Amino acid sequence: MYSQISRRFVIVPLFGVAFVWSYFSAVRPQPGAVPVSYILTEEGQQVAFDKGTYQYRELTKRLPIREPFPSGPQLQQAFQRYGLDRNPPSRVVPAAIAPNVYVVGQDRFDNLTYMIDCGPQGVAIIDPTYVSEVERTVANVEKCGHLRKDIRWVLNTHCHVDHSMADKKFQEMGAEIIVHEADAAAIEKGTQVTAYYLLDWDSERQMPRKNGSAQFPRCPVNRRLSDGEELQLGNQKLQVIHTPGHTPGSVCFLLQVDGKKLLFSGDTVLYDYRVGWQDNPYADNRQYLASLQKLANFTWNSAPVLWDLLLPGHGAMALDKAYLDVGKARDLVEADLAQGKHIEGVPYATPEYRQRMFGRPALPFENSQNKQANEK
Ligand SMILES: [Zn+2]
Numbered sequence: 042m043y044s045q046i047s048r049r050f051v052i053v054p055l056f057g058v059a060f061v062w063s064y065f066s067a068v069r070p071q072p073g074a075v076p077v078s079y080i081l082t083e084e085g086q087q088v089a090f091d092k093g094t095y096q097y098r099e100l101t102k103r104l105p106i107r108e109p110f111p112s113g114p115q116l117q118q119a120f121q122r123y124g125l126d127r128n129p130p131s132r133v134v135p136a137a138i139a140p141n142v143y144v145v146g147q148d149r150f151d152n153l154t155y156m157i158d159c160g161p162q163g164v165a166i167i168d169p170t171y172v173s174e175v176e177r178t179v180a181n182v183e184k185c186g187h188l189r190k191d192i193r194w195v196l197n198t199h200c201h202v203d204h205s206m207a208d209k210k211f212q213e214m215g216a217e218i219i220v221h222e223a224d225a226a227a228i229e230k231g232t233q234v235t236a237y238y239l240l241d242w243d244s245e246r247q248m249p250r251k252n253g254s255a256q257f258p259r260c261p262v263n264r265r266l267s268d269g270e271e272l273q274l275g276n277q278k279l280q281v282i283h284t285p286g287h288t289p290g291s292v293c294f295l296l297q298v299d300g301k302k303l304l305f306s307g308d309t310v311l312y313d314y315r316v317g318w319q320d321n322p323y324a325d326n327r328q329y330l331a332s333l334q335k336l337a338n339f340t341w342n343s344a345p346v347l348w349d350l351l352l353p354g355h356g357a358m359a360l361d362k363a364y365l366d367v368g369k370a371r372d373l374v375e376a377d378l379a380q381g382k383h384i385e386g387v388p389y390a391t392p393e394y395r396q397r398m399f400g401r402p403a404l405p406f407e408n409s410q411n412k413q414a415n416e417k
């Protein structure tokens with residue numbers, strides 16, 4: 042190694058600055074992604090929690106049912122009261138989830154961005170989220186051993202701003218933008234479907250304001266997807282599952298890794314009874330239920346699919362038994378619609394969720410990463 046380097050430096054004066062540049066740019070960064078940390082839940086499921094999901098979920102187990110579920114400043118007080126503010130889990134990003142699959146982004150709105158290593162042809166990014174996250178995401182891709190120019194494909198699970206706003210930036214870097222045909226126009230035109238609450242972007246605070254004109258960075262879509270399509274990206278193959286309801290063009294992606302079935306579920310299924318935000322005027326609850334039933338009964342080569350990993354657009358990730366979450370989402374939406382009730386996207390404060398959870402043993406937060414390090 043030493044002699045190789047010194048030999049190159051001897052040649053430098055002959056070729057000048059251009060050679061130095063090409064030498065360093067040819068050095069690929071070392072992979073720096075740790076295995077994702079998880080804890081084992083009461084249901085025997087390995088879950089990579091984000092801080093918020095962990096705190097809310099633990100609070101529902103401890104807060105007496107007769108007490109109203111806190112909000113605003115009272116919420117922080119309640120976390121303190123039960124010690125949930127001390128040492129909550131912190132998920133390190135980037136982290137390796139499965140062979141060739143990484144989480145490369147999590148922002149403060151709890152959005153998640155994934156990367157799939159597709160071999161020599163490059164990498165795919167799923168849901169690059171906000172423009173404000175682009176450089177952080179690229180830096181994480183680099184930590185996983187790839188270069189900015191390796192980002193060949195950007196997939197959106199749907200057109201909402203918190204998943205697709207950065208598409209344009211990645212397209213400018215050379216990536217192809219891939220979206221379901223029913224959500225493509227929203228990304229190309231920046232309609233209110235994609236930017237429903239991006240009515241005005243406050244660049245100083247990097248947050249949407251409530252009023253004003255849409256400022257979504259419109260982006261031409263390179264490839265439009267349809268249901269059942271097999272998407273070949275380098276040496277990886279993803280199955281496209283059209284799951285409308287949250288938006289007309291919402292999709293999930295199935296990726297098989299080492300015999301495991303990974304479900305990139307966007308906002309269609311989230312962990313533990315959390316479901317899509319159905320209050321926007323473009324959501325369709327009947328379609329949503331049909332999509333959840335479709336996922337719960339999904340077959341592959343005529344065999345029923347038992348989902349293993351749930352890699353959603355927000356919050357906690359399930360590293361096994363994802364079929365539990367698919368079933369929970371279906372049951373919740375089915376029950377809410379049968380009773381003519383509003384679909385509550387974030388379940389923690391609902392009486393049903395609290396009844397189900399109250400009195401369950403607390404999860405001792407144990408960092409599996411530390412455990413693995415200690416075992417070595
Ligand atoms: Zn959404």
Ligand SMILES: [Zn+2]
Pocket residue numbers: 201203204308354355
């Ligand atoms: Zn979302």
